[in-house]
Amino acid sequence: MRRLFFAGALIAAACPAAAKTLTIGMAAADVSQLDPFRATTTQDKPVVSWIFNGLVRFKPGSTSLETLEPDLAESWTRSEDGRTWTFRLRKGVKFHGDYGEMTADDVVFSLRRAADPKSSSFATDYAAFETVEAPDPYTVRITLRQPVPSLLGLVANYHGGNVLSRRAVEALGADFRLKPVGTGPFAFTEYRPNESVRLTANPGYFRGAPKLDGILYRLIPADAARDLAFTSGELDVVYGRQDQRWAERFAREADVSVDIVRPAELALLHLNAAHKPLDDRRVRLAIASAISQDQIVQFKGKSVTEPAVSIIPKGYLGTDDKAPLPPYDPARAKALLAEAGFPNGLTITAIQTSLPTMLTAMQIVQGQLKKAGIDLKLDVVDHQTFHAQIRKDMSDVVYYAAARFPVADTYLTQFFDSASTVGKPGAVTNFSHCSGADAEITAARTEANPETQKALWKEAQRKVIEQVCAVPLSEGLQVWAHRRSVDFGYDFKGAIHLGPVITEATDKK
Secondary structure (H helix, E strand, C coil): CEEEEECCEEEEECCCCCCCEEEEEECCCCCCCCCCCCCCCCCHHHHHHHHCCCCEECCCCCCCHHHCEECCEEEEEECCCCCEEEEEECCCCECCCCCCECCHHHHHHHHHHHCCCCCCCCHHHHCCEEEEEEEECCEEEEEECCCCCCHHHHCECCHHHCCCCHHHHHHHHHHHHHCCCCCCCEEEEEEECCCEEEEEECCCCCCCCCCCCEEEEEECCCHHHHHHHHHCCCCCEEECCCCHHHHHHHHCCCCEEEEEEEEEEEEEEEECCCCCCCCCHHHHHHHHHCCCHHHHHHHHCCCCEECCCCCCCCCCECCCCCCCCCCCCHHHHHHHHHHCCCCCCEEEEEEEECCHHHHHHHHHHHHHHHHCCEEEEEEEECHHHHHHHHCCCCCCEEEEEECCCCEHHHHHHHHHCHHHECCCCCCCCECCCCCCCHHHHHHHHHCCCHHHHHHHHHHHHHHHHHHCCEEEEEEEEEEEEEECCEECCCCCCECCCCCCCCCCCCEEC
């Protein structure tokens, strides 16, 4: 027998003779947290997806809003005006550990918590929610102030759509952030700081008992160490590098499959207009003019990287594929600096993560800026410290790569709405102090006419670009590799959670 720490409770578990554990290697020193409403970093999101469910779910292997399917809800209806949605829940779904059956009360609690900026990084996504009610234990009714784009996506198994146990959150308090309790195919077992997260199969999972016994999620920030662990057989699945040479190298391995999947993470260089001399638009435009997307894509490789088309990732509902991005023009950059009073150049500083893929990209930018007379100093710190410090408004420029729910509103709200500016009560990831497109962002959020809404999003993008709040660097596709002994149980073409979804059907031969 063995004793496992299981979401705040100790349970006895029989130790199988040969546990079928899937070992996954992630490029990070540690997880930030596993509360899905605060889990915004690349290393946190995959783990959350294995533990929680939403009312609906993204089909495994897909990032499409058009193929959402029932999850904790069996069915739903919508009123003619699009403002009232009613969901009928599955009966008999159990939370992990001793937290009992999932009911409408848990869903109501979760959605209200997701809409609260004190407990959620995605609160603005739920601003249109007027009421969330439970007419009975298996019915949830959501009333909106006005129709919203892709409502089902807001109650899917992603970010604020994940359903938590009210009892667990209230019992665990602050500990819930690293002792999550969900209804998914795998339950949290153990967290070892700077080392690993261990999950155990949930035998009572409502879709059926998982084929795997558990998951060991290893945190290995160094590329060389992670690659060695994979080639030596210690890892079954590994987070790769957004580097074509890496993908080509592992594709040659006889027993390895390389997965290059969407959604792409749009890398932006956010320019902090609250810091001098970046408060001068000419300086910000000089930086933008000194950066070449094509050079970045060429360095990383065209099979794993694509040029950005806007300050919102391509393929999102509302992205302007022909946004007026500043062209690469080093001569113009120098002229703008001279006009702004810096004929001999200037120095700016960036707090930068030591995560190799991000550091390498920033070093490319550093070299490009140098040619225009801009000296970019990199203050390199570990990934956790990076996230903490950039949210304290300490950096002149912030390199941030992210994929979000694929609607323009989400990206615009989190990165360019002034209410999301770091340091404010509703802070999310507006590192630039951008504010010029607030009117369009707000209006689009409540616009019922789809064409008018798209026009507002397009105008918001134009204004953000004109203000030079951020410079698009590239779109990096997700790169993973797995041993062919691993069967995900679906065709792995997309990863909305920034990693493979491990389901009850996932197996290891």
